[in-house]
Amino acid sequence: MTTANVTWPRPAGRLELHLPTPALLDRVLDWRNRPEVTRWLLTTTVEPAAFRSAWLDGIADPKDHSAVALLDGEVVGTGSLWLSDAMGQSHVPDGPWRGAEAGIGYLIDPARAGAGLATDLARALLGLAFEELGVHRVTAGCFADNVGSWRVMEKLGMRREQHGVRDSWHAELGWIDGYTYAMLAEEWRAR
Numbered sequence: 001m002t003t004a005n006v007t008w009p010r011p012a013g014r015l016e017l018h019l020p021t022p023a024l025l026d027r028v029l030d031w032r033n034r035p036e037v038t039r040w041l042l043t044t045t046v047e048p049a050a051f052r053s054a055w056l057d058g059i060a061d062p063k064d065h066s067a068v069a070l071l072d073g074e075v076v077g078t079g080s081l082w083l084s085d086a087m088g089q090s091h092v093p094d095g096p097w098r099g100a101e102a103g104i105g106y107l108i109d110p111a112r113a114g115a116g117l118a119t120d121l122a123r124a125l126l127g128l129a130f131e132e133l134g135v136h137r138v139t140a141g142c143f144a145d146n147v148g149s150w151r152v153m154e155k156l157g158m159r160r161e162q163h164g165v166r167d168s169w170h171a172e173l174g175w176i177d178g179y180t181y182a183m184l185a186e187e188w189r190a191r
């Protein structure tokens with residue numbers, strides 16, 4: 001992993017990614033708790049003050065590269081990217097596995113869904129992770145029923161590596177299936 005100096009704002013296809021500010025987060029909160037958004041999330045309804053603090057605290061966290069997505073100046077989404085260790089053997093404590101993975105997540109204002117914006121956003125997160133942060137592998141998870149979410153990952157060439165049978169608990173549906181998708185740096189370079 002490199003200690004890249006990530007610059008903001010940055011382009012993401014038609015979108016522009018910005019570090020969070022209280023004003024931008026207020027625009028996210030206009031739609032963040034709508035049922036169409038929370039239906040397939042793990043962190044469902046958020047409390048506004050806690051949501052703002054968590055996002056603003058992330059700016060100083062070198063492992064957090066999450067951002068607010070704007071389209072023509074309007075807040076339309078959020079993209080999350082967090083660094084973590086890969087699996088690795090402890091007797092090489094500073095081995096290549098340290099900080100070698102990133103997880104990503106994305107939300108789009110339901111009024112803007114279906115226009116390919118999550119794909120633009122997730123592609124930019126993969127580019128940031130592989131090309132600037134230098135990670136070895138990126139992963140993302142979702143409920144299997146969240147077809148829109150895993151379609152985004154498949155369109156970007158990520159691989160379904162895990163189909164967890166009834167491994168994920170949903171408040172209305174109980175135990176249902178979950179997917180984990182992944183991509184390697186060499187796959188990103190070869191795409």
Ligand SMILES: CC(C)(COP(=O)(O)OP(=O)(O)OC[C@H]1O[C@@H](n2cnc3c(N)ncnc32)[C@H](O)[C@@H]1OP(=O)(O)O)[C@@H](O)C(=O)NCCC(=O)NCCS
Nearest residue numbers: 037106107108113114115116117118119142147148149151
């Ligand atoms: C899931 C979500 C990110 C998709 O955003 P989006 O901007 O609509 O995504 P895109 O337009 O880039 O791509 C979605 C793809 O899924 C398809 N899709 C969406 N819902 C679908 C459904 N119910 N059944 C089948 N396909 C579906 C779209 O047709 C599109 O595929 P295509 O380009 O091949 O036609 C967005 O709806 C969202 O934020 N949902 C709420 C939060 C969420 O669930 N986030 C993911 C957490 S894991």
